[in-house]
Amino acid sequence: MKTIIEPFKIKMVEPLKLTTVEQREQALRKAHFNLFQIPAEDVIIDLLTDSGTSAMSADQWAGMIRGDESYAGARSWFHFENVLRDLTGMAHILPTHQGRASERILFELTGGPGKVIPSNNHFDTTRANIEHSGARAVDLVIAEGTDPRNRHPFKGNIDVAKLESLIEEIGSERIPLCMATVTNNSGGGQPVSLANLRAVREVCHRHGIPLFLDACRFAENAALIQQREPGQSGRSARAIAREMFDLADGATISAKKDGLVNIGGVLLMRNDALALRANDLLILTEGFVTYGGLAGRDLEAMAQGFVEVLDEDYLQYRLRSVAYLGEHLLAAGIPIVEPPGGHAIYIDAASFCTHIPPRHFPGQALVCALYRHAGIRGVEIGSVMFHSVDPDTGETVHPPMELVRLALPRRVYTQSHIDYTVEAMIELAAQRDSIRGLRIVESPPTLRHFTAKFTEID
Template sequence: MSEPVFRTIIEPFRIHSVEPIRMTTAEERRAHLAAASYNLFQLHADDVLIDLLTDSGTGAMSRDQWAAIQRGDESYAGSPSYFTFRDAVRELFDFEHVIPVHQGRAAERILMSVLGGPGKAVPNNTHFDTTRANVEATGAEAVDLVVPEGKDPASLHPFKGNMDLAALDALLAARGADVPCVFVTITNNSGGGQPVSLANLRGVRELCDQYGKPLFLDACRFAENAWFIREREEGQAGRDVADIVRDIAALADGMTMSAKKDPMGNIGGWLALDDPDLAQECRNVLILTEGFPTYGGLAGRDLEALAQGLKEAVQHDYLRYRITSTAYLGDALQKAGIPVLEPTGGHAVYIDARALLPHVDPLHYPGQSVAVALYELGGVRTCEIGTVMFGRRPDGTERPAAMDLVRLAVPRRTYTQSHIDYVIEVCERLAERAHRLPGYRISEEPKALRHFTARFEPLT
């Protein structure tokens, strides 16, 4: 007898402790927005009802992770907690050198400070914001080479995060001496949380071997990517996710990791690689900026929590719930006539703000307009992934990003279905008044990563 299929998505856990959400009024939220110069990063978290700004470090840790924290050993050098952490990483990613850092951007900065530099070019399917900033901070060029389908919000290609192999081949042929390494981001966050296929990764590996270039993974959402491979790629159905992850890792020479994503941490990350000389150079930078190589800016208790989180990240019941519940939100918004990037990604739903607000010029930031309106209407905090984040070029000029999206990133094991149903209602209210939403201008901005601290003003 086959297993019955039910419509209701149930969380594969029970709630053990809770934290309160402070309810606010629309009038209060309008005042909070004005005080924050319409930048949602500048809001106080206490003034947010449902926080979908990011899934980075915002998830709920498990009972077993909290228990692991009690085993944390805080020795400055040679802590046993480091070796627990290292072995958990190697169980999935068999790299010789595992270097802990306080979060993923530190791993990017360390690696790029060694490999980057003026005149160099670092290809990626799509760089995310901190990756791009750390590449460009060295004077190197961050080159995005995602497949054409990855730039089309309506495309239903199952692996829209794939690297454009022909474009990568052309870049390596033309500028091979300028390329210190090749990166692939799994899943492709800037492109809508879209996965990369195992076949595509093998193709990237072949090109890296042909041109003698190391391949690095930005592997923050490795488990979600592996689940999509299991569900969508020919020949991968029914496989254990952990084995797919090992296959992915075997194709690379190293990785950067923000462990605040799939490894279920509230803080932490690592840089892992096989090259002993490169590892030594990276450790030298680590000691200058992060800490001793067996703690790298983390407490022993953080290392223990991440070791346990890595085990939980590849559990099938969890991943099935994770991907299905995100798709539940995406499907509901589509049914309501709200344009979203298809198919739904693993960690987030991305509203196509450019399609929803055709009256707002991309250089007037339709994504920012949608994000501000979602908070004002219902206290839902989201994140613009578009021209605010990616429109300014290294030379200071500005042009529209490939897409103007608003990311609704779902923290892991944090919200219930009723919370998501509330978000759906807020989005429906937004769609009713989308034609009246204004554009925005930036009144003040920093030189790098402007979306974090820029000040905005609505256009009238």
């Protein structure tokens, strides 16, 4: 059948507030053209992020009722630990309140001045936690990963030759770990192949460098491997995911993505000495090692979510829903990062708004225009989120792509919501020349996209 059928039925609904253009214009100006500052009730379709925005299942809600809220050694902790150990094979499983807490602990222990952390592409909080430690984050994605039109099936792959060159240039002793982000969020939600993970592991272990996964979307990456990598179509997504984890020495996971929950994270490690230090830091900043800043009910919901996310019917629906949005935008001439990835469609804002230069933030201008026109909230992934300054010249360095991400929350929106989004983008494309660039009037020193204030340029 061509029709996408959700492998679930709806038991509870939440009303949407259908705002007018005038109301949205007022909200946009009050928020200083930063969609993070717009109240959620003023958003019709919220595609800002897929993080923590999933709809939970009946079994997850039932698990929350069963949650054991004991401080130490709760029944819910042992359930969670067993599920994660079976899924990943990791020796040490530390619960945290979300992924950035896992990153903070990891890089406080392994980062520091003079250290370098390579990856395909670090996402925003990962990069910020690395740099907060004094270390330097380096992106080594393959060249195809920076070309929106290139349809390479694994545009999230790490460039192995560049990794070898970096190690040769600075020495392995300055690289405490290498990180592979699966799927590669900053580069368009593109997957990393098993072949690439094997090659990266070989290089890392030859030089004594641990390999970690940023595994927020491990299930979607596994499903895309199943679809696209030769020799993998006959394997289950669960088996592929386990091989991904078996190739790694540790991982950080925001369970708010492929854990199908609204809060929660995990830090996974094999190294006993590193895990002991991480336990001490976890107790200091998050909570005891068997709850990590979470309630027992949260651990139960995560445990069930990590089981449900690898259901083959769910994954087929999930990837097909994202592809449906991408295919309809492409058919209408809307430039996107191709091929569609696992959790979002990324509009090529530089190609969509050719009249707006990077210094006037075409991605941010486009997310504002889409909200104003149709009440749809996306997020900029470009010169606002990933600006940097050349330490030698002091000049602003713009990222290779100016993107707008439309992230689909899991099990939340129906096909008609996606059709509305397509219709809105087509209408906006017809008036794209009227979209105005922006300039920043106030900005924090780090993670500026969350709180920066903008004004439109006449």
